[in-house]
Amino acid sequence: MNSVQSHPSAALLGVANQPPLTWELPQPKRPIALKVATLLDGKGGTLRDTVVVVSGDKIERIGGPVPQGAQVYDLDGMTVAPGLIDTHVHVTYHFSHDRFIDNRLVGQDEPVPDSVLFGVENGVRILEAGFTTVQSLGPGTAWDLPLREAWARNLVPGPRLLTSLQWFRYDQPGQTVQPEPELRAMVRDLKARGADAIKIFASTSVREGSRPTLTQAQLDVICGECNSQGLRSVVHAYTSAVKMAVQAGCTAIEHGTGGMTDEALALMAAKGTFFDPTVGVVTENYVANKDKYLGVGNYTAEAFAMMEKLIANPKPPEEFMRSLKVPGLKIVYGSDATAGAHGHNAEGLLYRIKFGGQHAMQALVSATSLAAESLNLGSEIGTIAPGMTADIVAMRGDYLADATALRRMAFVMKGGRVFKYQP
Numbered sequence: 261m262n263s264v265q266s267h268p269s270a271a272l273l274g275v276a277n278q279p280p281l282t283w284e285l286p287q288p289k290r291p292i293a294l295k296v297a298t299l300l301d302g303k304g305g306t307l308r309d310t311v312v313v314v315s316g317d318k319i320e321r322i323g324g325p326v327p328q329g330a331q332v333y334d335l336d337g338m339t340v341a342p343g344l345i346d347t348h349v350h351v352t353y354h355f356s357h358d359r360f361i362d363n364r365l366v367g368q369d370e371p372v373p374d375s376v377l378f379g380v381e382n383g384v385r386i387l388e389a390g391f392t393t394v395q396s397l398g399p400g401t402a403w404d405l406p407l408r409e410a411w412a413r414n415l416v417p418g419p420r421l422l423t424s425l426q427w428f429r430y431d432q433p434g435q436t437v438q439p440e441p442e443l444r445a446m447v448r449d450l451k452a453r454g455a456d457a458i459k460i461f462a463s464t465s466v467r468e469g470s471r472p473t474l475t476q477a478q479l480d481v482i483c484g485e486c487n488s489q490g491l492r493s494v495v496h497a498y499t500s501a502v503k504m505a506v507q508a509g510c511t512a513i514e515h516g517t518g519g520m521t522d523e524a525l526a527l528m529a530a531k532g533t534f535f536d537p538t539v540g541v542v543t544e545n546y547v548a549n550k551d552k553y554l555g556v557g558n559y560t561a562e563a564f565a566m567m568e569k570l571i572a573n574p575k576p577p578e579e580f581m582r583s584l585k586v587p588g589l590k591i592v593y594g595s596d597a598t599a600g601a602h603g604h605n606a607e608g609l610l611y612r613i614k615f616g617g618q619h620a621m622q623a624l625v626s627a628t629s630l631a632a633e634s635l636n637l638g639s640e641i642g643t644i645a646p647g648m649t650a651d652i653v654a655m656r657g658d659y660l661a662d663a664t665a666l667r668r669m670a671f672v673m674k675g676g677r678v679f680k681y682q683p
């Protein structure tokens with residue numbers, strides 16, 4: 261009888277019968293070898309029948325023999341790809357008691373531990389779905405920082421997190437934009453507090469008319485300060501605000517609705533501005549969970565009527581279709597996942613492929629190497645190659661022939677640790 265079984269409280273709790281955790285702590289000491297039939301490298305390349313050797317948190321080599329004593333995972337019958345990246349989520353948004361909890365109100369109507377634990381749950385869902393990196397673009401709460409830390413330490417399963425912490429937002433009545441020195445100080449303050457990027461609302465939401473909320477001069481100041489601080493600026497922009505943000509030198513345009521003119525698209529391609537169209541998840545999720553959102557904040561009956569009309573015919577906006585044809589335009593993948601959509605992050609890729617005619621390989625690149633580049637992490641993640649961080653996933657089936665393989669994530673490795681293996 262071993263000591264665990266002999267302890268009465270352990271027997272009571274069934275500790276002796278605990279199944280092993282699905283991920284491995286600490287970092288495995290021996291190398292891991294992945295036996296791969298089909299590998300998409302994240303940059304458009306395909307490899308067949310090879311071995312990927314992972315040592316520590318890095319990809320050591322591709323090809324060659326299985327190392328002596330390696331732990332082997334057989335990924336036959338699966339499509340292997342870099343860990344997926346979602347450049348636009350709201351990682352702490354959730355439902356509680358079948359209602360959407362607006363994080364901007366958290367502290368007033370939900371205890372902090374509840375909020376944090378819902379964030380932890382979201383992280384598990386996101387990672388299990390094969391997304392090993394996500395960027396959270398601001399709910400205005402402080403929980404992103406401890407979640408980023410806990411997931412980085414692998415205390416709990418969750419994605420690598422980048423966060424804007426807060427946002428620059430001036431869409432409510434009576435709000436005024438601060439003068440230039442204060443705007444610059446706000447950028448520097450967020451950087452000091454640990455923000456990975458700055459999120460800017462240059463327009464109101466679609467539910468509030470999509471009108472610009474910042475002048476060209478104000479955008480120039482905010483994005484200009486970000487650039488001089490080495491911070492990325494990610495801009496929620498519709499209509500005329502798109503071109504303004506591109507001219508201001510901001511890093512990425514989110515949504516873009518009503519503003520993706522041929523001129524704006526050409527300018528973005530020329531300046532290397534990233535475009536994240538956020539099609540196929542966010543609106544569909546609102547409508548699918550209408551009963552939980554209706555009546556909270558600006559989720560009014562009129563807003564739902566508009567959104568229901570928008571998705572009645574599943575067809576990506578004409579602007580997205582046109583953007584696919586712009587040479588050199590960097591279209592990245594972001595879902596804008598909020599409550600109800602965490603774990604379904606890949607649905608926007610399926611939507612782009614099925615309804616938008618985007619080539620499956622191009623869609624995958626947008627959610628791997630190109631997304632990594634947009635996060636300034638292109639030399640670390642988003643590609644399966646020697647020396648890269650070992651973020652590797654495998655989905656059952658042939659993704660290029662049937663992209664619904666994205667819904668059958670069978671293997672998830674983040675930083676060399678295996679979090680899921682369900683062959």
Ligand SMILES: [Zn+2]
Nearest residue numbers: 348350397596
């Ligand atoms: Zn968003």
